[in-house]
Amino acid sequence: MGSSEAIFTIKILGIDIPIYFSVIAQWIIMALIMITVPILTKNLKLVPTTGRQIFVETVVEKINSLVKGNMGEEYKGFAPFFGTLIVYLLFMNLFGLTGFRPPTADYSVALGLAIISFVIIQVNAIVHSGILGYFKGYAKPFWFMIPLNIIERLVVPVSLSLRLFGNITAAVIMMELLYEGLEFLSHVLHFKIPVFATFIPIPFHIYFDLFDGTIQMFIFVMLTMIFIKTTSEH
Amino acid sequence: MEINLWTVVITIFNVVILYIFLKKKLFIPVTTFMENRTNTIENNIKSSINKKKEAEELKKEYENKLKELNEQGKRIVEEYKNKALNIHDEIIAQAKKEADFIRQKAREDAELEMERAQDEIKKQIVSLALLVAAKAIERELDEEKHHALIKEFINRVGA
Numbered sequence: 001m002g003s004s005e006a007i008f009t010i011k012i013l014g015i016d017i018p019i020y021f022s023v024i025a026q027w028i029i030m031a032l033i034m035i036t037v038p039i040l041t042k043n044l045k046l047v048p049t050t051g052r053q054i055f056v057e058t059v060v061e062k063i064n065s066l067v068k069g070n071m072g073e074e075y076k077g078f079a080p081f082f083g084t085l086i087v088y089l090l091f092m093n094l095f096g097l098t099g100f101r102p103p104t105a106d107y108s109v110a111l112g113l114a115i116i117s118f119v120i121i122q123v124n125a126i127v128h129s130g131i132l133g134y135f136k137g138y139a140k141p142f143w144f145m146i147p148l149n150i151i152e153r154l155v156v157p158v159s160l161s162l163r164l165f166g167n168i169t170a171a172v173i174m175m176e177l178l179y180e181g182l183e184f185l186s187h188v189l190h191f192k193i194p195v196f197a198t199f200i201p202i203p204f205h206i207y208f209d210l211f212d213g214t215i216q217m218f219i220f221v222m223l224t225m226i227f228i229k230t231t232s233e234h
Numbered sequence: 235m236e237i238n239l240w241t242v243v244i245t246i247f248n249v250v251i252l253y254i255f256l257k258k259k260l261f262i263p264v265t266t267f268m269e270n271r272t273n274t275i276e277n278n279i280k281s282s283i284n285k286k287k288e289a290e291e292l293k294k295e296y297e298n299k300l301k302e303l304n305e306q307g308k309r310i311v312e313e314y315k316n317k318a319l320n321i322h323d324e325i326i327a328q329a330k331k332e333a334d335f336i337r338q339k340a341r342e343d344a345e346l347e348m349e350r351a352q353d354e355i356k357k358q359i360v361s362l363a364l365l366v367a368a369k370a371i372e373r374e375l376d377e378e379k380h381h382a383l384i385k386e387f388i389n390r391v392g393a
Contacts, residue, residue, distance in 0.1 A: 017240050026248050033252065037260050044267050046274070060264040079265070080257035088252055103245075108238045112245025 022106035029091040029103070059083075070225050078228070081120065085221050089113070093168060093213030096175065097205065102213070104168045107161065114161035117224040121156065121231050128232035137231075156227055160220060167216045171208035178204055360384045 006018035040056045048054050063083040068076050092109070095102040103109045126134045138149045182196035363384050 017244075018238065019244075020238060020241055023241055023244050023248075026245065030248060030252055034255055034259075037256065041260060041263055044264070046271055056260075056264055057268060060261060061268065063261075064265060080261035081253060083261055084249065084253040084256045087256065088249060106238075106241065108241035109245045111237060112242040113249065115242065116246055116249055 020106065020108075021101065022103040022109050025095055025100060025103040026092065026109070029088070029095065033087060033091065067225070070222070071229050075229070078225075082221055082225065085113070085224065086217060089164075089217035089220060090214065093217050094209060096168075096172060096209045096213065101172060102168050104164055104216075105172045107165045110161040110165035110168075111157070113164065113220070114157035117160055117220075117227070118157035121224070121227045122153070124228050125231045153231070160223060164216055164220050167212055171212045174208055175201065175204060356385065356388050359388060363388075 006020055007024065008019055010017045010019060040052055044053055044056075048057060060083070063086060064076065064079045067079040067082050071078065089104070092103045096105075104113075122134075125137065129137065138146050140149070178201055179197055182200055183194050185196050186194040360381060364380060367380070
């Protein structure tokens with residue numbers, strides 16, 4: 001992890017809380033979302049005429065139908081949660097486009113997100129089948145599968161967070177290598193301006209930031225959906 | 235790759251806040267808004283279908299009524315036509331009768347007149363004949379007696 005120095009610390013109740021860049025980036029993204037959303041949802045009309053309203057309705061409708069289509073009608077209450085994950089992860093993964101390090105390239109952030117998924121998976125399973133049914137679920141289909149089942153459940157957040165972190169970090173490293181290589185090339189060829197670094201990285205940004213970021217967001221959300229559904233039905 | 239516990243905690247905290255915010259400000263209002271719109275449109279469609287049905291029923295009813303009225307009108311016209319024809323026939327028949335009566339009367343009158351004229355002529359002829367006879371025989375005739383005689387003669391001739 002390259003930039004792992006705390007930028008500053010906040011003292012709350014006598015505890016020093018170190019704030020890293022990945023947290024500041026999250027706050028920037030949150031501020032952006034919280035400022036944009038009220039503007040987007042301002043005075044909705046029965047017949048949508050503005051592109052703003054059509055955009056908002058399309059996004060919400062797509063998220064609702066994604067949740068309903070993948071999990072079923074009874075899970076539609078999860079739509080806001082998955083919508084939040086989709087929007088937040090998308091912004092965080094695409095944060096690399098600003099030139100800064102995306103927050104999800106910090107394993108702590110990825111782990112935090114995966115822990116939320118893990119908690120929701122387990123809580124939903126308990127709510128769905130009751131405390132007893134939940135613990136009985138570990139002994140299925142045979143009692144001697146208990147250790148395996150426990151590992152299976154505990155491994156979910158680990159695999160979720162490592163997958164997200166690994167992919168985004170790999171993309172960041174690839175882009176850094178590319179920029180350094182192009183700069184080195186400019187330097188070797190005695191160009192005063194790093195001309196290679198102006199246009200060549202664009203397709204790589206499209207692949208590593210846009211494509212990879214979107215795909216990783218989608219995989220994270222889809223896996224969480226599948227785990228919530230399968231774990232509750234054990 | 236060290237894990238900063240505080241970053242993990244803050245991330246979870248951030249997601250929870252963002253979840254609450256987006257749920258309150260984006261998902262619930264927009265979803266309920268769209269559901270309301272769906273309901274409104276469905277209701278509108280349903281009510282318009284009902285109204286269409288109603289209108290069609292009314293149209294059928296009015297068409298039937300119109301047909302009935304048309305027929306009634308035709309019937310009334312026919313009735314009056316028949317009545318008028320009857321009256322027309324009656325009037326003609328009466329007129330004919332009257333004409334016949336008048337003609338009959340006229341004929342009778344004419345006959346009567348002719349008889350009377352004939353009588354007059356007979357009378358005249360009788361007196362003329364008497365006069366002629368008197369002149370011829372140059373003497374008085376027994377007027378009464380001969381009068382009857384001549385009359386009888388004339389009658390026989392006339393018959």
